[in-house]
Amino acid sequence: MKLGVFLVLFGGRPFEEALDLVAAQGLKAVEIGTGAYPGNAHCNPDVLLENKAAREEFKKAVESRGLIISALSCHGNPLHPQKAIAKEFHDTYVKTVQLAELLDVPVVNTFSGCPGDHEDAKYPNWPVAPWPNDYQEILAWQWENKIIPYWTEWGKYAADRNVKIGLELHGGFSVHTPATLLRLREAAGEVIGANLDPSHMWWQGIDPVQSINILGRAGAIHHFHAKDTTIDPVNVNRYGITDMQPYTQMLDRAWQFRTVGYGHDMKTWADIISALRLHGYDYAVSIEHEDGLMSIEEGFTKAVRNLQQILFEDSAADMWWV
Incomplete structure (x- = not known):
């Protein structure tokens, strides 16, 4: 496995400075935003697609x-019911696949998107x-009308270019659980898999290990985010998940995102x-930091140290004891 980071964490730094910071921590991988919600501070597809040098x-x-x-990441909502908004997210997705x-x-990496409830809707509708x-x-x-048709067509577009999605x-998007x-x-093919983030499993009441078992048996884990969640035992009874x-x-919130090791112990992460x-x-294993109690640098550094204790770097040995 390769310990990495979602580089948008350092979007305020120049690209090479951010890479130096990551390399100095001993990481081996970077996931880079190309637009939509993550922004494109380090990677502008419009520039890179046109310029080989x-x-x-x-x-x-x-x-x-x-x-x-x-991975290249363009998390957005290409199924947004407002066509201009959907087009912007879709165009970023297409360019990102081409660049990949x-x-x-x-x-x-991206989101499935979430449509409205009819053709003339203005806002997404997430039935729960x-x-x-x-x-x-x-x-x-x-x-039947939006999710499967879109991803059947545009999943194939990625597959034809040897890119997995x-x-x-x-939460808030149509694909939000293993099921x-x-x-x-x-429906759309094996090009579709998960960028699995345990933090979103926990707050939905899903055991991340079991989500890995479910998706892993299907070969459906394409990428992995490392982020934690804590659930407040009092507030969750007032506000729900x-x-x-x-x-x-x-x-006051029922739950909040935390740096790895600050929501669940390292045995759970192991x-x-x-x-x-x-x-x-x-x-x-790509670190994503969204911890409101820590600075970017401290949250990142603590996540790196915690994960370095438990990450497998070597290939498994033959079972010499059998």
């Missing part, structure tokens, strides 16, 4: 520091209850890493 310089900057690009092919990056039956009708319409299982990921994968308070309301190895995942 710029692409070569970009790639050399990474590789000369002993790093790989584990040219840079030999095997994975593009089976009754009243209106919600079931909305859900069926979304999957890592969908982050994130919804496998549903889309069955669908707490709509801003993330800044840390004293179980997660072991489950990944058990199912043959031997790729990037």
Whole structure:
């Protein structure tokens, strides 16, 4: 496995300075934002797609520091019901896939998107209850008319370019659980897999180890984010897991994101890493820091130190004792 980081964490620093910082911590991989929600501070597809020399310089900057690009990331909502918004996210996705092919990056990370509830809707609609039956009708319409057709076409677009799509299982989007990921994968093909982030499993009440078991048996884990979550035992009883308070309301929220090791202990994280190895995942473990109690530098550094204790770097040995 390769310990890495989602480089948007250092979007305020010049590209090579950010790479130096990452390499100095002993990391081996970077995941780089190309636009949409992550922004494109370090990687502008419009520039790199048109300029071979710029692409070569970009790639050399990474590789000369002993790093790989584990993924290009363009998290957005290409299914947004407002067509102008959807087009912007979609165009970024297409350019990101094209750039991934040219840079030999095997994975593009994004969200599945979430449509509205009819053709003339203005805002996304995320059904989370089976009754009243209106919600079931909305859900069926979304999957049959928007989600499956889009990803069948644009998943194939990526597959034709030897690029896999890592969908982050994130609340507010149509694919947010192992089951919804496998549903889309069955319809759109094996190009679709998870950019699995345990933090989003915990707050939905899903055991990350079991999510790895479910998706790992299907070969459906394309990338992995390392981020933690803590659930407040008092506030969750008041607000529930669908707490709509801003993330800044840390004293009152039911749950919040934390740096690795500050939501769950390292035995729990060791179980997660072991489950990944058990199912043959031997790729990037990409740190994502969204901890409101720590600075970027401190949260990143603590996550690195915690993960370095438990990450598998060597290949498994033959079972010499058998």
